Amino acid sequence: MRLPTPLLRGTLIKRYKRFLADITLETGEEITAHCANPGAMLGLNMPGLPVYISKSDNPKRKLQYSLELVELPTGLVGINTSYPNKIIGEALKSKLIPELGEYASFKAEVKYGENSRVDFLLDEQSTHKTYLEVKNVHLSLGNALAQFPDCETDRGVKHLKELSNMVEQGHRAINLYLVQRTDCDRFSFAPDLAPKYAAAALAAQNAGVEFLCYDCDINVEEICISSRLPILLPTS
Template structure:
């Protein structure tokens, strides 16, 4: 299943990323533009100046920047989608198509659901004859080499909070899932990035022990679109 980009991507070269949300891009036609960088993480190994990138250009009323950085080539024939918000949209499409097999038994899908007063807003609540399952999605672009990917790429207090709440939900009998949306074509397995955020790694293992299902799904980026590729192993 390929989810195409709308509008089509335009190729260029990364000049620099700065102030977290800004990137200077030199397009192949010679124009140099400042575009939106839609990623709050460190983007480790994904933000090297001189890298080939692909962007969307959309000038809309009220928008300050003329487009968005979408893809980057991190190694020969390896691409990463750095637009982290696309993780939820592509996972939603995959869930609706029944492509995420471990979660295919829930025909009803709700997005952005809060289950407890004052609690976090989770990405999905799936319901079916067997009950319900809350799903939190994390976008992954950190490739460590030799096919191994990891999350997070920076200390994630928000991610730690999600894991604590998922653990409590699982302990109360609620089905819960942490789903790594792996948007890097060079990643073939996943693990927690203990060298970056050891607390997150510990909480992830505790969550799994409490019954939280931990899944990783490969979403291969291409300049034509995002391809739902299949399940990856998770090494805890």
């Protein structure tokens, strides 16, 4: 997925009210950017971190700038939570996910369950459908371990329950975690930060929901799916 270009480099002053970030550009100008990430952004919201932002030419936008990448000593991290669906959509079209390569078609944002929308419905004409939910991962507390989520998410718990219900009805259900960072080699849930979600993941696993995790190649021009990461699933 191509990023808006050219990205501008700056330094994070502070991130606040979840969706706002004050940044000093390399020119010295201070601007406020939209931060498309409702999570806690642990380790990615520290003042002084180098960041990359895009600038929109849309005059109707309240904020011209958007925070796209955070630069850590270990590599770049994508923080825009709207991108994983785009990245996975491109990967499905190009059949870059071997575990999902058998499907000839897919449809995005399909209503299902109790007032929910699944990110992708694969092979929708089949009697036994495949429901694919995508989650953005940007948290790592070290040791090359990516984790999800970085705070409790009622929406995420609901999605796991909806996927479990689809399995019970005879369909296939998959939760795919996309790690928007380049410094991790495995994935796990985060019971210390989000015990409710970790418990829901264990219940979903026991119900037959499948889990996949992929990381990304990231530079200032694009973010693309890369390699499958092993998942350390909860056992109790």
